[in-house]
Ligand SMILES: Cc1ncc(C[n+]2csc(CCOP(=O)(O)OP(=O)(O)O)c2C)c(N)n1
Ligand code: SF4
């Protein structure tokens with residue numbers, strides 16, 4: 001009896017064991033993006049820009065053309081690539097320190113120019129790579145190595161909601177936030193990731209997909225506990241949803 | 253070929269286009285803004301792309317991305333803006349990406365002044381960013397020479413897969429001179445090369461361009477970079493030696509300062525002084541031999557003339573002189589230009605009075 005293959009490793013993911021910490025949702029996001037690229041059948045045309053952060057490790061896992069950028073500058077690097085190779089599908093997958101702090105200007109300006117690129121934004125409320133310092137997205141009261149008593153908004157301000165900032169711009173065609181905390185939400189995220197890449201295939205403008213992720217290592221929680229924390233805290237402050245979708249064709 | 257009367261910034265913009273540059277990203281800053289202004293309309297005419305970056309930081313990183321596709325990429329700025337680009341220049345070097353970077357120097361340090369100066373010699377030649385990398389640094393002294401160097405610069409950058417810097421000053425950038433423009437270079441249909449990213453029509457695995465390496469790999473790359481620097485020193489030094497054969501006094505000056513120095517040499521020769529000029533055209537590699545091999549039984553002193561206080565090239569000169577003759581300096585700073593008469597008087601005073 002022939003057995004139908006219903007699940008397989010994405011082709012543009014190399015068969016290596018992951019260097020992300022156990023239970024880290026960067027692993028899952030990496031796979032979801034690879035699956036979306038496979039589904040669209042566009043791997044050859046993709047150029048990925050790697051950020052600086054734990055996700056730089058994706059240079060080992062994705063079988064794609066890739067360029068490693070300086071910390072926060074991925075949207076500028078992606079701009080240079082896309083302008084020179086409009087036929088390529090250019091995306092970056094950036095962390096929250098990378099995108100929302102040091103690279104805030106680059107992402108907002110690329111979004112505002114309506115660059116035909118796709119940005120995936122992994123928001124884990126911390127600087128994972130450097131050992132758990134406060135990120136621009138660290139929640140009020142959440143502890144980090146640079147706010148050991150918890151984020152105090154009086155001196156540290158409030159967590160930045162990137163989707164809500166970017167949705168105010170005229171140019172972006174797709175702005176959405178998903179959470180990777182449970183299978184139902186993961187399925188929605190996968191559809192959003194695919195759409196954000198599909199938009200580029202169709203020559204539409206700037207697409208931005210925020211993914212709420214975790215960092216078991218620096219949150220000092222078991223992976224399961226991080227998922228509970230996300231549901232109870234992260235997702236309350238960072239509501240999931242599609243904020244902008246201008247991709248529906250005229251007359252549809 | 254017909255000559256044209258062009259402003260330095262615009263002339264090098266046109267030279268870049270003719271030399272095959274098809275991507276420019278930059279941010280306005282005096283005294284180089286005419287370069288992005290010119291390229292903003294000129295590049296689209298030849299199918300190229302201009303982006304006004306939101307900052308020098310973004311601009312150099314756009315160039316980094318463009319260079320990764322194999323398209324000839326360039327950026328320009330002036331002193332404070334070059335400081336902001338320094339992280340990106342280091343990354344270009346580490347990732348082995350070609351790019352042309354123009355610095356129309358202005359008074360420094362800090363916001364300095366918007367007038368011409370030569371205060372960035374050390375930054376350009378010693379540490380244009382962190383990490384101990386080197387790059388070719390050219391210092392033209394006329395608009396024509398700038399055109400010729402910018403025209404060839406993308407080829408040097410591609411040959412070495414390294415950034416190349418053209419160190420000029422606001423005077424050269426904003427003055428108008430007669431230039432003969434070189435012909436438009438033919439470019440291949442596709443920018444793809446074996447090391448670039450982007451689908452080139454043949455099936456292949458993923459290709460990575462990166463400025464980060466495992467330890468041993470990084471050390472290996474740094475060793476290769478040393479070999480490359482040696483090759484530069486052997487093959488790429490450019491220098492003009494003007495009336496140095498019988499000279500007892502030798503001025504060393506580059507760029508705009510060398511123009512003034514040349515006039516001083518001519519004037520002082522007329523009144524009997526045996527004086528000459530060594531004009532580095534490449535600041536890195538520095539024309540060591542021209543200075544090291546002077547006849548020190550004849551040479552009574554060297555005079556470093558710069559639009560900079562202190563004279564920043566002096567240490568490089570002294571390393572070649574090795575105490576065989578005194579080294580003096582004269583300069584103006586803050587954006588004040590050297591003028592023929594005061595410079596001549598200063599040189600004369602040094603010669604006659606041995607003033608340091
Ligand atoms: C210019 C610069 N500053 C600081 C760093 C150090 N650094 C490396 S990764 C990182 C933070 C990454 O955090 P995030 O973007 O949230 O990614 P995560 O590791 O959490 O996925 C920092 C600050 C750097 N590499 N470059
Ligand atoms: S440090 Fe945090 S973000 Fe980085 S791999 Fe480990 S769990 Fe993931």
Ligand SMILES: [Mg+2]
Pocket residue numbers: 053095096097122123124125126127128135
């Ligand atoms: Mg993070």
